[in-house]
Amino acid sequence: MKIQTIAVHAANEPDAATGAVAAPIHMSTTYLRAADGSYPGGYVYGRSENPNRVSLEVALALLEGGAAAAAFASGLAAIHAIFQALQPGDHAVVSQDIYHGTHAMLEKVMLRWGLDISFVSFDDLDTVRGALRKNTRLVYLETPTNPMMKIIDLAEVIALAHGAGAKVVVDNTLATPVLQRPLDPSSPQDGSLGTCPGADISVHSSTKYFGGHSDVTGGALIVKSADELFTRIREEQSLAGAVPSPFDCWLIRRGLATLPLRVAAQSANALKIAEFLQAHEGVSRVHYPGLPDHPGHAVARKQMSAFGGMLSFQVAAGEAAAKQVAASTKLFTQATSLGSVESLIEHRASVSGESASTPRDLLRLSVGIEAEEDLIEDLEQALES
Numbered sequence: 001m002k003i004q005t006i007a008v009h010a011a012n013e014p015d016a017a018t019g020a021v022a023a024p025i026h027m028s029t030t031y032l033r034a035a036d037g038s039y040p041g042g043y044v045y046g047r048s049e050n051p052n053r054v055s056l057e058v059a060l061a062l063l064e065g066g067a068a069a070a071a072f073a074s075g076l077a078a079i080h081a082i083f084q085a086l087q088p089g090d091h092a093v094v095s096q097d098i099y100h101g102t103h104a105m106l107e108k109v110m111l112r113w114g115l116d117i118s119f120v121s122f123d124d125l126d127t128v129r130g131a132l133r134k135n136t137r138l139v140y141l142e143t144p145t146n147p148m149m150k151i152i153d154l155a156e157v158i159a160l161a162h163g164a165g166a167k168v169v170v171d172n173t174l175a176t177p178v179l180q181r182p183l184d185p186s187s188p189q190d191g192s193l194g195t196c197p198g199a200d201i202s203v204h205s206s207t208k209y210f211g212g213h214s215d216v217t218g219g220a221l222i223v224k225s226a227d228e229l230f231t232r233i234r235e236e237q238s239l240a241g242a243v244p245s246p247f248d249c250w251l252i253r254r255g256l257a258t259l260p261l262r263v264a265a266q267s268a269n270a271l272k273i274a275e276f277l278q279a280h281e282g283v284s285r286v287h288y289p290g291l292p293d294h295p296g297h298a299v300a301r302k303q304m305s306a307f308g309g310m311l312s313f314q315v316a317a318g319e320a321a322a323k324q325v326a327a328s329t330k331l332f333t334q335a336t337s338l339g340s341v342e343s344l345i346e347h348r349a350s351v352s353g354e355s356a357s358t359p360r361d362l363l364r365l366s367v368g369i370e371a372e373e374d375l376i377e378d379l380e381q382a383l384e385s
Ligand SMILES: *Cc1c(COP(=O)(O)O)cnc(C)c1O
Pocket: 074, 075, 076, 077, 099, 101, 102, 142, 146, 171, 173, 174, 204, 205, 206, 207, 208, 217, 218, 219
């Protein structure tokens, strides 16, 4: 089945007990035990398993072409579970260009726990190769990166890491499985990555495109095979207990139904906006992999089916002018986060902190599903101001 059909139908049968077409929300934390001690419904206790969580996990595994999925209370909880499933003393090579919260969590929590982590630039794969060690268990990256929208060649990183016996984790939040399938590149929309064996884990902040409406916090990871590492991740999920509520799972599962439609509209809008900004004299640079002169354009064409709803640009008149633009839009809401139906604008350097390498004159856009003409008109009046 195509992804649009999976998004609607996966683990979304009418309710057997009532015939309800929209899935019920199962709030119960505990389940009936039969006289012989068995559990006729297959469920025991809410932290371990919940029908809404199972439905979400089954749908996510099918969407990404993975063997299994685990849902968490936030994106960072999902990422944390992956690193916690390693042993103290294990080594990981992590891209410098990752979500700033992931970087902070790894530094403040996982280093203290005894993991050994090398944060390196993935701009040049020789740097990655040089960072690999005998005890390197994981290579962790995001592509496209945020907010600079750099593209990293997945097939090359995967070959390199697997050659060194390390697993590859891709934070696929920005691309979503609609545009990029790190685990199952044999069936990308355009068939071009067919010979790549695929990454081992894809991880998401469900808070972003999966939920898609800025109203639910969640995270999830999808694995290529349900191996020993996944068994430990499942233990982290049920024993550390950073699980999403039944209602949160229901909201995210509902969001998935429209994910392919939303991402298609967001990608189409973002491309038009990038072209508009590139032609505007008040803008010095536009960072969007869909533009033919973007340094990662060729690789993006190879590993993505479209270029996504995120882009950033630099305001020619500098930081103060950039902040003025962000304060002057009427449709783009000035707020952090991304992936929702409404368009957002953000002065990224003042959110991700002083240490960040983000240019001070840079604005990040999360493009929504509004009409492209209205969004462009809004940016035009803000840039005039
Ligand atoms: C937001 C985000 C996260 C963290 O997810 P939360 O749901 O906020 O915990 C991780 N990675 C990326 C790329 C993100 O955008």
